[in-house]
Amino acid sequence: MKHPRWSAPALLAALLAGAGTAASQTPAALAESYAAAARNEAPGFAGFSAQRGEQLFRGSHGREWTCTSCHTSSPGAQGRHAKTGKPIAPLAPAANAERFTSLATADKWFRRNCNDVLGRECTAQEKGDVLAYLVQVRP
Amino acid sequence: MMDRNGRIGRVRTWYRVASRAERATPLQSNGNEAIDAKNKASAVDTAARARSECAMNRIRTFPLAAAAAGLAALSIAAAAMASDRQVRSTSPEPAAWRAECGSCHVAYPPRLLPASSWRRIMQGLDRHFGVDATLDAGSAAAIATFLAENAARVGGKRAQDETLRITETRWFRHEHAEVSPQEFARASVRGPANCDACHRDAGRGQFDERSVRIPR
Numbered sequence: 242m243k244h245p246r247w248s249a250p251a252l253l254a255a256l257l258a259g260a261g262t263a264a265s266q267t268p269a270a271l272a273e274s275y276a277a278a279a280r281n282e283a284p285g286f287a288g289f290s291a292q293r294g295e296q297l298f299r300g301s302h303g304r305e306w307t308c309t310s311c312h313t314s315s316p317g318a319q320g321r322h323a324k325t326g327k328p329i330a331p332l333a334p335a336a337n338a339e340r341f342t343s344l345a346t347a348d349k350w351f352r353r354n355c356n357d358v359l360g361r362e363c364t365a366q367e368k369g370d371v372l373a374y375l376v377q378v379r380p
Numbered sequence: 381m382m383d384r385n386g387r388i389g390r391v392r393t394w395y396r397v398a399s400r401a402e403r404a405t406p407l408q409s410n411g412n413e414a415i416d417a418k419n420k421a422s423a424v425d426t427a428a429r430a431r432s433e434c435a436m437n438r439i440r441t442f443p444l445a446a447a448a449a450g451l452a453a454l455s456i457a458a459a460a461m462a463s464d465r466q467v468r469s470t471s472p473e474p475a476a477w478r479a480e481c482g483s484c485h486v487a488y489p490p491r492l493l494p495a496s497s498w499r500r501i502m503q504g505l506d507r508h509f510g511v512d513a514t515l516d517a518g519s520a521a522a523i524a525t526f527l528a529e530n531a532a533r534v535g536g537k538r539a540q541d542e543t544l545r546i547t548e549t550r551w552f553r554h555e556h557a558e559v560s561p562q563e564f565a566r567a568s569v570r571g572p573a574n575c576d577a578c579h580r581d582a583g584r585g586q587f588d589e590r591s592v593r594i595p596r
Contacts, residue, residue: 324511325485326570349516356512 278365294374317380
């Protein structure tokens, strides 16, 4: 296997990228990122709402799956994959300290699962609403 | 191995070794020289004929033995080809492979599909059997390389026709021919794609038949 030739700019870029993907962030830090993105998307951004997030999480969006199909209606409890049955660790940060500690990971799963549930990507507003709902779920 | 009649027991032979009794009995004198000479000559003749028959039998059985050896060699080769799906991964698995490909289902070992099938799967991750399984570019590249390097070696047209579903490959159906549809449909099994329902070590790439337990 060829070893990459490291140069200073490449190393710096990798460090910065790594800082962004390191699983050392917090749900609050992620919420701030989503707020900043939401302000870019729509100037009339008025904050996140846990109630809106809960409606989005539990509601049906015209497709086969909802968020609760895998994460169950109690996101503080263990879930299971709707098709394979594979166990899914609890989603609420209060029940699982690893949740929402990496922006890259959270965005990856939002991208995949919103495409499955909504048929499109979630907006930053929607992501922030769902996060606001999940952080106040008690196991 | 040799019984009373001089026949060798387990090992089948097509010639008969003279029994101990026969060998022990000397030629009886008949009292008549001419007849004695004739008997002796015919005894020698018989012995010589037996020896040559023995040799003839060996020559006759040689093609059979050669054919048997050839068949054995062929079947070993066939088993080796069939078991190329049993060969372990030659390159170390990237962390992304197990983390991403094992997040929703068991991480199916690359050797279960040919490289062409893996390529098609990786190119269609946005509609991966009905769901979105897209990856970032770096992970996708690392995983694609790992899959291609450790894929099943199936040649020619068969590789192109190969289904994307491991459970629909000829190899899988042959291996699981003795499992009934009812067993696959059990709630505890949830279908043939759910390897680790019965293969408890599927997550470690081990599908040894002796450790299979089909749950009730």
